[in-house]
Amino acid sequence: MKLLNIIKKIMMAAALLGLLSAVAAAHESDSEPSASQAAPVTLSRGQEARLADSRYRLEKAIREDRYPSILASLNVWRNVAMEAGVFDPERYNAIRREALERSIREVAAWVDVCVAEDLLYEAVYCQKVYAFHARAIGEFNPDLYAEIDRKIKERREAIDLEKQRARKNKRQSP
Numbered sequence: 001m002k003l004l005n006i007i008k009k010i011m012m013a014a015a016l017l018g019l020l021s022a023v024a025a026a027h028e029s030d031s032e033p034s035a036s037q038a039a040p041v042t043l044s045r046g047q048e049a050r051l052a053d054s055r056y057r058l059e060k061a062i063r064e065d066r067y068p069s070i071l072a073s074l075n076v077w078r079n080v081a082m083e084a085g086v087f088d089p090e091r092y093n094a095i096r097r098e099a100l101e102r103s104i105r106e107v108a109a110w111v112d113v114c115v116a117e118d119l120l121y122e123a124v125y126c127q128k129v130y131a132f133h134a135r136a137i138g139e140f141n142p143d144l145y146a147e148i149d150r151k152i153k154e155r156r157e158a159i160d161l162e163k164q165r166a167r168k169n170k171r172q173s174p
Contacts, residue, residue: 047084055087062095067103067133076101100133107133111148115155123152 043051054077061073074095081087107126114123127148134140 002096043084043086047080050080051084051086058095062099063112066106067099070099071096073173097137100137101139103133104130104139108144108148113150118155118159120152120159123148123155127152 031102054073058070058073058077061070065073074092078087078092107130111126111130114120114126127145130148131140131145
């Protein structure tokens with residue numbers, strides 16, 4: 001008797017599972033938009049929340065942070081938007097380009113500060129960042145690159161000359 005009850009329960013569960021899968025298949029075929037009608041994307045609450053959070057963090061990074069943080073936030077926003085099916089590549093490219101342009105302006109300004117403070121290693125790093133970011137958006141200016149290089153070399157030569165004078169003065173003093 002117990003075996004018969006177990007078999008009945010299994011059969012009922014299988015029938016219920018079959019019915020649920022048939023309903024789900026019918027629902028999927030009804031919800032798929034045809035080629036002539038484009039259905040708007042509906043997002044779950046979780047997707048909406050993640051999308052809103054990633055958008056907020058991206059906007060905050062653009063307002064307050066520098067390129068690395070903006071890029072990280074932009075990539076998180078892109079991944080969440082792709083998962084939700086609402087990714088806009090044009091907007092992504094525009095925000096990325098804006099972040100790169102901003103980085104180029106900031107790095108160009110930092111070169112002068114680094115050269116003035118004798119931080120030549122950092123100035124060379126800024127020069128490389130400028131070249132990389134400018135090439136990424138197709139706005140590399142060889143004249144600006146050469147000007148940065150000239151400033152660094154001139155300052156390096158001036159530092160070397162100062163060191164030579166200091167050594168010479170040190171030898172001459174009793």
